[in-house]
Amino acid sequence: MAPALEVRDVVKRYGDKEVLAGVSLTVEDGEFVSLIGPSGSGKSTLLKVIGGLEPAEQGEIRIDGRRAEGRRGLIAYMPQQASLLPWRTVAGNIELALGIAGVPRGEAKRLAREWLGRVGLADYADAWPHTLSGGMQQRVSFIRALLSPQKLMCLDEPFGALDALTRQHMQEWLLSMWEANRRAVLLVTHSIEEALLLSDRIVVLSARPASVLRELAVPFGRPRSAKLWKTPEFAELRDAIYDLLKPAAAGGSDGA
Template sequence: MLEKIAFSRVHFSYGRKPILADFDLLVGAGEFVSLVGPSGIGKSTLFQLLAGLLQPGSGEIRLDGSSTQQRLGRIGYMPQRDSLMAWRTVVENAALPLEIQGVPAREAQERARTELPRYGLAEWADAYPAQLSGGMRQRVSFLRAVLHGADTMLLDEPFGALDGITRMEMQEWLLAMWQHTRTTMLMITHDIDEAILMADRVILLTGTPITRPVELPVSIVRPRAASSRNQPAFLELREQIWELLRQAMQEPSREERLVR
């Protein structure tokens, strides 16, 4: 497996509150990895460290095999909320990262416009965000992240704000897009079914601080669809993940153990 992302013995704290301690994680190029864990444990902090918004207290974070603190701007990011600019059209929103990189606005928008058919947005190029459904807004957000030019993407609960039917449609759409691009993707989700459906591996983040993540390979054959949830292997893995999470939430943190 060609290394794309690596955390090696990383420590990070917010003041006196430890988040990561001696943390290791390896993600291969073109891999789709889901991150699952209790709320507030530090999943988004992991993304901020990887994106260069935060720096570790110690340890090493590598991209493409090289250790660097200059990670900012090298990784695409798709948040839970699409954050589209209400005064810009679909094509203008999608073109924004190219404009930030110095591409003239007209050229940037033409490049974005050529990509719209692949995202099912060709007929909505000149529409404004208020005219779009939630799923369409997320497609624009994804296209904007892709046009950023990075071959690694962080998805922070990208479908959490969508209704159930739209969420399932977007899951299948994103699976198809990933099959086409083979971009390295890390996705945070609280939905165990979503984590399994999308990923090559599910990483469970547990404990305070997080030390050794639990890695569970997903053996469900690709291509996958909503019907994959009915496979025995899917159901078994779902139960295994839920049981591990249940055990983790019952375990005391390191601070609680010290008090005792």
């Protein structure tokens, strides 16, 4: 069976500035992979290339075994901000996404309310997005991505704008939701702890122009909890990744 995602030797430039310098990685079906690197290393740019929003100068993208360069609509995407439509209710935002994916209207309405109930937001189905907290909005955004028919989910620093306590709660929530509904996931994050808590593998990028410094298998069993953070094994692996990123960050720059 082909991997859910294959990225092969992708090169991306903006003018004469090289951002991605031959990046290769894979995500297997049902696998959770995190992409981590210094600020400006090109992590979000890589997601744009995978999603068909940006062309690459060189390389190949395969999604579920098929060439995908420049093709949109092949991934489920969760951005840094929830990006809910303010003129549609919470349930309406989910229903719209399902309708665009071809789900009949009645089924979309049923699924939206069922899943809002599963994540503790049943009472907010008819509320407007601005009345929800940041964490609640991100739950809705995740449901929207989870119910999309695409096999691959790409999450771009989805909790970066949240305060530390809400972010921790959302990490634990995402972990429980993913473990109950295994999908292929590629997560972009700046947080080593977040990557270790959630991932099966971690891909560490260099500073721009980005290349893969190292891939690490995360050795912790599932299910996981935040208690993992207190173990010596967690601390040792966190420090090893930090040491990898230190020289990379020294050469980093602002940007994608």
